Amino acid sequence: MRSILLALFLVLALATGHTFSKVNPSLEELKVAFVYNFLKFVSWPSQGTTLRFCIVGETPLVDYLEVFSGKSVSNKVIMVTKTDPKDTKDCQAIFIGKLAPLQKEKLLKTLKGKAVLTISDQKSFTKEGGIIELFLEGKKLRFKVNYTAAKEAGLKISSRLLRLAKEVI
């Protein structure tokens, strides 16, 4: 009995005490944090007080990206909406999830040269003309930047972001 009491005490003793936070993100959480940072390092040619952030295609991030809504980056308030790939004319930044290849091609074509930051975690996204591509390297998240496409779009990407990118094309 004494040992049981000791054991229970041990378990309970653990319940008290101070707390520390430790970051142990899921892949989705980490992606969202990256996307949020990207928005900070890009400047748009247009003035305005809002930044319309659109989510297109299927992605588990849709559940998380809402946390941006109402937050501001460089004096712009972010507004998150899930939109149809055909209806992206008001977007300034777009996260592209899974789309049918044809749909994606069409969308990137429409956006070409427009001041829209395109971000995706789909493979070969930068090669296809997208601006930022997230990918996993082992357990760590990395990103590629298509600098040519960003310049064409008239977006300014900070050198810090370019420096941290795994690949710049």
Next chain:
Amino acid sequence: MNILIGLILLAIVTFPAFATGREINPELLRMELEELLNLEVTSAAKHPQKLSEVAAAVFVISEESLRHSFTDFIPELLRDVPGVHVARTTASDWAISIRGFNDRFANKLLVLMDGRSLYTPLFSGVHWERQDAIIEDLDRIEVIRGPGGSLWGANAVNGIINIITKSAWDTQGFFANLKVGNEESLAALRYGGHGENVAYRVYLKAREVDSSAEIHNGQAHDDWRMLQGGFRFDWKLSPERNLRFSGDAYTQTAGVVQSYYIPIPPYEIFFADDGYGFGANFLLKLEEKKASGHSWCLQAYYDTSSATGYPLLNWDLDVYDIEFQQVIPKKNLIWTWGLGYRLYDTYVKKSVYANFSPYAFVPAKTKSYILNAFGQAEIDLTSSLKLILGSKFEYHEETGLNFQPTGRFLWKVDENKTIWGAISRAVRTPSRGELDAVINIYIPRLEGSPYPLFLELHGNDDLDPETLLALELGYRQSLNARFQYDVTVFFNVYDDLITVPLPEKPPVFHPKPWPHLHTYAKAQNSMDGETYGFELSAFYRPTSPLFFQLSYSYLKMFLHAPQKTIWFGEDQEDVWPRHIFSLRSCYEIGKKLHLDARVRYVSKVPLYDIPSYWATDIKLSWKANENLSLSFIGQNIFDPRHPEFGQYYALRTPLREVERSFFLKITWQK
């Protein structure tokens, strides 16, 4: 592939997953990009898995839980799972079952590792000592209590244990650990690398386990050693298509003691010998998952294993398996169907000792196959009510066609409350042992007779499968993000249970060489029974670095046989501990120190006169730097030794006790 079915099952029930916003750790949004680049993701799972929406009693040992575990043995990891009784019988054997009927060869559960069945068709059970991996390379262990027959196939009667290893993409870099202690030591080494589209890992693990304690007698002859190595490749053929190729091989040497009966006192003598175990497997899996929810998977594996040098029986077993399955989502309906073929090639050999006594499989060599097909429809009746209907059809060469239907419902009362229920039929096919074995059994004294009885037990190839009709009802609730609990009640009705009735013909009296009785008996489908029980699990995380996990199970068994049974009979009612309880806590004291503790209780096992016991385990881990961590582990710290299970029926060994143990573990990774 069964794992894939499970994944898909989990994925499809979460299909309309775009519900409400999920929380994100606010600290992440405050971090600089440089810091984010250094973070590691906990899991690269593509589908968020909402366990709260599965219409079955599921418990998952998560990666976090694995990191905080007290052991490097896969069977020992199952001690916290509700509904599961884990008993260590010797240093190298475990008796593990779900919802009743425990034995070293517990035969009513299906165990899989990455889709490969670990269930042996020879004795129907699992050689737990042969199932190993680097624990840090395990992604999770899913345990489903209750029949999973309609998707998972025969022998998934009382439950399914699904051991899932990490993708090679998640085990990159160097990893090494060394564990030393009074009862066990091990060393493991792994390296993972990758190219643009392919990742791989190779590993090696060596283990040495000290003998357990023998009741009244000091140390037992059951110490063992093993060496295991393996590899895994994961190719991304396209964004939607993945190919996996993996393999493992092991070799073991174990001290084994098995009993042998002679018709003169002391009647039962024990032979000690060194048994050698060998095994290897290769698995190839091609899968495609589309964003639309369509998916398919094709898997093939080969598994070979053997035992030599054991006192009584030795064996070779080859398993060839190929399976295909597909998920087709439609509006308000998800179809899942599949096909599978498995071939068993077995050879059971008598040892030298067995020549003196009937102990053999007749015929020694057999080949048999299983064909199966299944289909399941998941129907959204309303936005909150789901109905699942399905059946598996399985054709066994020995027992013919069996069908295993299930009907389930899941009702989401609101965001935080779920009720589910199920009615299912499942079958267990007889093992080769039950069909073909000849075993000599000794019963010290038959009721009403002063003499010992020697029984020559013969398998029976006319046996039918055992059947189960199971009724289950479950309720889950999350009171808030920090506290969740899960309650399940079940009522199981078994029919055609395999037992050995006492033959009607009275045993023959032999005065020589020493007075004894002798008789023959045959296995029969002549027992039925019921079990009912209740299982609870609760999870409480008051702050993010601290969590508690509680599980409790209650079960009662009733067995009925028209005749007196002498082997695996009505006395099995008393093989299951009525109460099993476990409470564990995991606490991260700052970024460098972790303290884990667990208390658990198992009530008595009356059949073997095993008293109830409490056990306490602790673990203190210190992360010295990014690469190096140290842990101190104490198991059964308040108890020098205790027995957990009795001498089982087949291939008896002397009763053993589990001893107190302490370990130091060093882990290095880069």
